[in-house]
Amino acid sequence: MSDGPTYAETCRGSLARQAAEAAAERRSLLEEARCGISCAFGDSRVVAKRYLLHYLRQPRLLVFSTIQPVMFVLLFRYVFGGAIDARALPSADYVSFLLPGILVQATTFGATNTAVGISEDLRTGVIDRFRSLPMSRVAVLAGRTLSDLVRNTFVVLLMTAVGYALGFRFQNGIIAAVGTLLIVIMFSYALSWIYAFVGLTAKGAETAQTASFVVTFPIVFASSVFVPVDTFPSWLQTVAEYNPITKVADAARGLALGDPLPWLQPVLWAMAWIVGIAAIFVPLALWRFRRGD
Amino acid sequence: MDAIHIQDLEKTYGDTVALAGIDLAIPEGIVYGLLGPNGAGKTTVVRILATLLKPDSGRAEVLGFDVLREPELVRRIIGLAGQFAAVDEILTGRENLEMVGRLYHLSAGEARRRTVDLLERFDLIAAADRAVKTYSGGMRRRLDLAASLLNRPAVLFLDEPTTGLDPRSRLGLWDIINDLVREGTTLLLTTQYLEEADRLCQRLAVIDEGAVIEEGTTDELKTRMGGSVLEMRVADGDRLADAAGIVERVARSTPQVDRELGRLTAPAERDGVSLVVRTAEAFDEAGVDVTDLGLRRPTLDDVFLNLTGRKPMQPEDEETPGDAPEPAGVGEGRS
Known part of the structure; x- marks a missing residue:
């Protein structure tokens, strides 16, 4: 008899080797199938394109995200604006005060569409289809919020143009002007994630819409968006002081108009809110999406 | 290796048990049917296999890939077409398919090519650039199926x-499904329609209340019902209970009673002809009038009824459940 391995040992060795090879092959397959960063970006772009096409093809959405904010500007400027005492304002005239605020209002109202859109996709089964595809797990929400970002940028630029036609001017230089728009856009992006979470959680699109509206409407009006908060009753002033919409509107206004308005403190507050909302709602919405039903 | 292997799968929603421990082994290259009434757990099985839902316990594998531990791999080899056509209403048919193709990480050119192929194959090329909201129900289903391919x-x-399609669209979809199988795709199909299961599936599992209650080829299931079925109609609806009692005594099995049609059916395992004679005599003695009495081959309907105690859904009567159509070729002569 030789000193080499027995037949049984050879078999065991070869089986073990085969098992190890199979396991390694499985790992590399899994590695290959995992959707990395660039794949996540690509998928998000595909999803964002879909939602942007929705905007372009549904007159209802297009009207609500563009014509409605413009009507708000006109309404407040010409209908309510005359009754507002310019001496009570920290700015030269009402349109200067109004415009930075109404940018925040428009993008905030627009964000409710995210909740409705996502919840509609859940109902129709489109989200199920996405979840059964080998695509990035973050791409549906990242793509949806990316499309919101594009839309919000468009809305903010459109409204600034309308503001310019009505006499609004940035008074603090180009960098501060860009900062004004950026802070509004970043805030609306963070909000998209809240509404994405609402859309994933709400039972049905109508619930999503109602829930979004009931919360959004008072928050936007109990803020410094339309008038200075010092005209509010004192309890409401307290509420408005802590309202993130007030902070963002004040930051946008401070950056747009400059002296005598403060800008640094409101901007820091606004940034804190943006980061805070994103830190909570991005993971929360992604978790809700992955968990499924 | 099995295309699908399921072991002791359990899933509970709150107090509702959706799956109470299901085992299935589905070989490659066949059409396998999950048949069962609404709420039986069919969709839950599919959702777990498609990595949309996590079971509470148990294992599920698709071509050897674990749906819980390797969902990324499972998603690359499966296609899913749902109960509700998961297509985007606002986009065109072409845009829908190209989008799904890109999300499968096909190149733009490849996604475009396969989209055109599928649109042609499913007779949607003329409507390719119309928004899906203008499509008929049958067209949406075809598009949904195309997206899954x-x-x-x-x-x-x-x-x-x-489900919910008119008979013509249903036939069209059956043809498409038959073609797919010829190409070697393994297909797991859930249905409430026995005719569909009979036409398409090589093997079936009948599911009720989250458990597999019968499994086999359609012929096996029919044979297991017994050689034939004793069927009769009672003229006077009020005497159905009496008639059922007689059948139970003579045939030694509990008959299924269809009140609307006044029909009784019972498995007739052997001595079918003598059973017919004895039943007729017993009815005669008891003075119960029957309008029809005879033996026939079991259908999947009988299997289903016998297993679940429920009438299966018929494609024709889904709009008006409970209004079952008269089966063709039923004699009216008095016995």
Whole structure:
């Protein structure tokens, strides 16, 4: 008899080797199938394109995200604006005060569409289809919020143009002007994630819409968006002081108009809110999406 | 290796048990049917296999890939067409398919090519650039099915593919499904329609209340019902209970009673002809009038009824449940 391995040992060795090879092959397959960063970006772009096409093809959405904010500007400027005492304002005239605020209002109202859109996709089964595809797990929400970002940028630029036609001017230089728009856009992006979470959680699109509206409407009006908060009753002033919409509107206004308005403190507050909302709602919405039903 | 292997799968929603421990082994290259009434757990099985839902316990594998531990791999080899056509209403048919193709990580050119192929194959090319909201129900289903085929899946899940379709669209979809199987795709199909299961599936599992209550080829299931079925109609609806009692005594099995049709059916395992004679005599003695009495081959309906105690859904009567159509060829002569 030789000193080499027995037949049984050879078999065991070869089986073990085969098992190890199979396991390694499985790992590399899994590695290959995992959707990395660039794949996540690509998928998000595909999803964002879909939602942007929705905007372009549904007159209802297009009207609500563009014509409605413009009507708000006109309404407040010409209908309510005359009754507002310019001496009570920290700015030269009402349109200067109004415009930075109404940018925040428009993008905030627009964000409710995210909740409705996502919840509609859940109902129709489109989200199920996405979840059964080998695509990035973050791409549906990242793509949806990316499309919101594009839309919000468009809305903010459109409204600034309308503001310019009505006499609004940035008074603090180009960098501060860009900062004004950026802070509004970043805030609306963070909000998209809240509404994405609402859309994933709400039972049905109508619930999503109602829930979004009931919360959004008072928050936007109990803020410094339309008038200075010092005209509010004192309890409401307290509420408005802590309202993130007030902070963002004040930051946008401070950056747009400059002296005598403060800008640094409101901007820091606004940034804190943006980061805070994103830190909570991005993971929360992604978790809700992955968990499924 | 099995295309689908399921072991002791359990899933509970609150107090509702959706799956009470299901085992299935589905070989490659066949159409396998999950048959069962609404709420039986068919969709839950499909959702777990398609990685949309996590079971509470148990294992599920698709072509050897674990749906819980390797969902990324499972998603690359499966296709899913749901009960509700998961297509985007606002986009055109072409845009829908190209989008899904890109999300399968096909190149833009490849996604475009396969989209055109599928649109042609499913007779949607003329409507390719119309918004899906203008499509008929049958067209949407075909588009949904096309979307699930962009990746040329090895295993395809069809969750009630023809529910709610008119008979013509249903036939069209059946042809498409038959073609797919010829190409070697393994297909798991859930349905409430026995005719659909009979036409398409090589093997079946009958599911009720989250458990497999019978499994086998359609012929096996029919044979297990017994050689034939004793069927009779009672003229006077009020005497149905009496008649059922007689059948139970003579045939030694509890008959299924269809009140609307006044029909009784019972498995007739052997001595069918003598059973007919004895039943007729017993009815005669008891003075119960029957309008029809005879033996026939079991259908899947009988299997289903016998197993679940419920009438299966018929494609024709889904709009008006409970209004079952008269089966063709039923004699009216008095016995």
